[in-house]
Structure formats: structure tokens, C-alpha cells
């Protein structure tokens with residue numbers, strides 16, 4: 094266990110240092126959330142007038158959706174990085190050390206979680222400029238759920254990268270999964286506005302419930318059923334994804 | 348010390364690896380390694396020689412726990428590879444054929460992180476890394492991003508990475524590929540010192556005859572996934588009877604005459620490539636005058652005569668019927 098933590102932290106520090114040395118990466122990380130808010134937010138203020146729009150002001154509905162999107166999309170593409178590292182022989186080199194194989198993945202996932210949570214904080218901060226008001230507890234709770242989502246999708250993306258080892262195969266795969274998940278989760282527009290059949294359909298999408306949970310938190314309903322269901326599902330997805338991710342790296346010698 | 352008293356660092360019996368073809372086409376499966384028996388003893392520098400696709404890297408990856416064997420057994424530094432790969436990894440270093448560093452990371456950082464994954468402290472890793480960089484003429488790359496290193500510098504950094512934890516047994520897959528002659532000789536010297544000073548056992552693959560000749564105590568020759576020869580470079584060369592005489596003739600008729608002569612004098616069937624005839628003789632020094640006078644009698648003159656002691660390439664040729672460069 095002690096070695097596992099040590100190895101994970103070494104891999105985490107390495108991934109973090111390399112990411113922070115890339116100025117483009119930093120720039121995009123900071124400005125992407127702000128850009129989303131500025132370009133899409135004003136549009137939403139109009140939509141919020143429509144009957145059937147969930148309670149709360151437009152920003153309370155919109156920002157949680159953006160946060161979930163950040164968690165999913167930000168983490169979904171990290172698999173490209175591991176394909177590149179595989180090609181450079183980094184993964185193989187690390188696999189021949191006594192380091193635990195699962196630590197090689199988990200350390201990288203941890204980096205992604207930290208990065209995405211930081212982006213989420215920036216996004217909420219930008220939201221304040223637009224008039225969003227939430228308490229510190231609500232921010233922490235929401236970011237906790239976003240961190241879980243980021244971890245899950247990061248594990249899955251690394252698993253896919255390690256199995257496919259090709260950017261050309263990875264890109265369509267990610268789009269195929271991430272896009273429907275996003276569209277069917279009511280991230281941008283609440284599913285309450287959708288026709289009945291689509292609503293039923295989206296009930297089967299766990300991410301929808303995660304989005305509902307973050308919105309409930311922003312409304313100040315932390316102790317609600319929505320929050321329990323959403324965060325429970327997020328936790329479950331993390332466990333499944335971690336299992337898949339660890340399996341993918343353990344199977345590398347077959 | 349007699350070989351049998353020394354510890355067996357690598358011992359394999361019937362080690363096999365088959366790569367399954369996609370789909371059900373079993374006949375398309377690649378039998379990369381077809382049952383290899385190796386014994387490497389403590390403090391030896393052993394070369395693994397073979398042409399492209401012979402199965403060298405596949406064998407190395409199996410011995411480094413990176414690839415599961417399809418059959419056979421292997422014991423590495425006294426530990427059963429299939430039963431306890433984690434223990435095996437504590438004793439070995441691996442330098443892959445194709446690089447090991449991220450182009451976005453700084454050389455010194457990669458070294459420290461790699462050392463830490465091997466259980467070294469940051470201070471130890473820095474100290475060891477710096478001294479190894481110095482030994483391989485890489486002072487000054489510590490702060491440099493790996494992507495900006497020259498090909499040969501980056502290759503040497505791979506080697507430093509693989510040695511940072513002072514492993515008892517090092518696997519090097521074509522360590523000198525891409526190095527200039529000076530860097531190559533320097534690396535040979537370093538590998539020799541590793542063995543002399545630390546007792547490190549080295550198992551390295553190479554295509555280069557002179558490398559095996561200059562560096563290795565013993566050589567295994569692999570071809571099509573099978574060991575076709577084993578011994579010290581000297582022993583192997585002795586096994587190829589005699590020396591090689593290469594005659595370059597002026598025209599086709601002269602070449603035919605030289606071939607006839609070669610058939611009667613040589614120990615093996617002479618080989619003709621264009622107008623060049625290669626003849627194997629028991630002893631070059633005495634056969635040469637004989638050949639020249641025999642040609643003179645027929646009023647033929649060779650435009651080039653070359654005599655060579657057997658190289659490992661000749662050894663390979665005589666063992667497999669093919670040249671290593673094929």
C-alpha cells in the first residue's frame with residue numbers, strides 16, 4: 094500500500110510537471126471555461142424565460158451543466174496523451190520498473206482530476222462575475238462530484254488509449270460515446286424541456302442524474318434525493334472505470 | 348572462477364512466444380520465438396545476435412516481464428519469471444530498442460522520476476544520474492528537454508535511465524544504434540567497467556559483428572526464433588573452417604575459371620556474386636600463392652585479391668546459409 098501511494102505520487106508529479114511546462118495547455122485550461130460562459134451564457138438568459146425551465150436563475154442551471162461537461166470532455170481526451178507516451182516508450186519503460194502497474198494509470202488520473210477541478214474553480218469564479226452566487230460548501234460539494242466524473246472518464250480514456258494505441262481509432266471512439274452521453278444528460282438544455290420519450294430515454298443515462306445532482310446543490314438542496322442519487326452514481330462509475338483502466342494496463346503484457 | 352560456480356542470472360528452457368493473428372487465421376500466427384534455451388552467468392557480457400525479425404526484442408521483453416511467454420520457463424536472478432514477475436523487476440534494468448523518454452520532459456527530471464520508481468530517493472537518483480551522464484559524455488543535458496536532444500544523445504539518455512538503479516542484470520536492446528563511432532566505443536568501455544567494478548551481468552542484442560567481437564564474452568545467435576549457435580566469438584569463428592579468400596575477376600569467363608579452381612581447392616562450395624568469387628580455405632596464407640599460380644597457369648589474372656579471417660558474419664553464414672545483412 095505504501096509503495097502504491099509512493100509510485101502513484103511519483104507518476105502524478107511527473108505528469109503534473111510536464112503539463113505545467115506546456116504554456117498552450119495552461120492558456121487553454123484557463124480561458125476555455127471563461128469562453129464558454131461568455132459566449133453561451135447570454136443566450137441562456139433568454140431561454141430561461143421559457144415555461145418548463147427548471148427553478149433557479151439561468152446561471153444556477155447553466156454553470157453546473159458546464160462543470161459536468163468540463164469533467165467529461167476534459168477527461169475524455171487524455172487517452173491521446175498515453176498513446177503518445179506509449180509510442181515514445183515511456184509506458185514500457187515504466188512497466189519494467191518495480192512500480193505497481195495500476196499506479197502508472199492512477200497517478201495520471203490524479204493529475205487530470207487536479208487539473209479539471211482547478212478549471213472548474215476558475216469557471217465558478219468567472220460565473221461570479223456574471224452574477225452567480227453559491228456558498229463555499231456548495232462549491233466544494235459540486236467540485237467533488239466533478240472530480241469523480243473526471244476520474245472516471247480519465248480512467249476510461251486511458252484504457253481506450255492503451256487498448257487501441259492509435260489516435261486515429263481513439264478520436265471516433267471518444268466522439269461516439271461522449272457526444273450522446275452529453276446530449277442525453279441535459280447539460281446545456283434541461284431535459285425537462287424535452288419530449289416525453291426523450292426524457293425517459295435520458296433517465297437511463299447516469300450522467301443525467303449527476304447533472305441533476307449538481308444543479309440541486311447549486312439550488313441549495315444538498316441533502317436532497319437528487320444529490321444522493323447523482324453522487325452515488327458518480328462514485329459507482331468511478332469504481333467501474335478504475336477497474337477497466339487498471340485491467341487495461343495489467344493486460345499490456347499479453 | 349569456473350562457470351558452474353557462478354550464479355545463473357538467466358536460465359530459460361523452451362521459451363516461446365506466438366503472436367496471434369487477428370481473426371481466426373491460425374496459419375497467420377507469428378511464431379516469433381520458438382523455444383529458446385539460454386544460460387547466462389553472473390558477470391558475463393552476453394550478446395544476442397540475429398538479423399531483423401529474428402526474435403531478439405521479443406525474447407528480451409519476455410525476460411523483462413513485459414510480454415507473457417506462450418510456453419517454456421524462465422528463471423531470472425533465481426526467481427521464476429511467471430510466478431513472481433514483481434521480484435524479477437527488482438533485479439533488472441531494461442533499455443528498449445525504441446526509446447524511453449518523453450520529448451516534453453526535461454532529461455534530469457525524467458532521470459529522477461525513473462530512479463524514484465525504482466525506489467531510489469530523489470537525492471540518490473540525482474547523484475547517480477549526474478555521474479552516469481558524465482560517464483556517457485552527456486554533461487549539460489540535465490536541464491534540456493528530451494525532445495531537443497540529438498538522436499545519439501537521447502539514445503545515451505535511455506541507457507543512463509536503464510542503469511540508474513545499478514541493476515544486477517541489464518537487458519539492452521540494440522544499445523548502440525544511432526551512436527557515432529566514438530560514442531559507441533565509449534559505451535563499450537562503460538559496459539566493460541560496469542561488469543568489472545559492479546559485477547553487472549549484461550545481456551545485449553546487436554546486429555554488429557564488431558560489437559559482439561569487441562564486447563561480448565559469449566554470443567547466442569538467433570534466427571527465425573531459434574538459437575542456431577552459441578559460444579565465445581573466438582570459438583564460433585574457429586568453427587568456421589579456415590579463412591576466406593575473395594577474388595575479383597575481370598570477366599565472366601575468368602570468373603567461371605576461378606569458380607572451378609575454388610571447387611577443387613576450397614573446403615566449401617565457393618560463392619559467386621557478380622564477378623566476385625569467395626572461397627573458404629583451411630589456411631589462407633598457404634592457399635593464396637597456390638591460387639595465384641594456378642590462375643597464372645591458365646593465363647588469368649585476378650584484378651582484386653582479398654584475404655579475411657572469419658568474422659561473425661561468416662559464422663552466421665555458415666550456420667544459416669544466409670548473410671546477416673540479408
Ligand SMILES: Nc1ncnc2c1ncn2[C@@H]1O[C@H](COP(=O)(O)OP(=O)(O)OP(=O)(O)O)[C@@H](O)[C@H]1O
Nearest residue numbers: 366377379397398399400401402403404405406444
Ligand atoms: N506485437 C507483435 N504482434 C505481432 N507480431 C509481432 C509483434 N512483435 C513482434 N512481432 C513479430 O515477431 C517477429 C520477431 O520480432 P522481434 O521484434 O523480436 O525481432 P528482432 O530480432 O528484435 O528484430 P530487429 O533486429 O529488427 O529489432 C517479427 O516477425 C515481428 O514481426
Ligand SMILES: [Mg+2]
Nearest residue numbers: 403404405444
Ligand atoms: Mg528488435
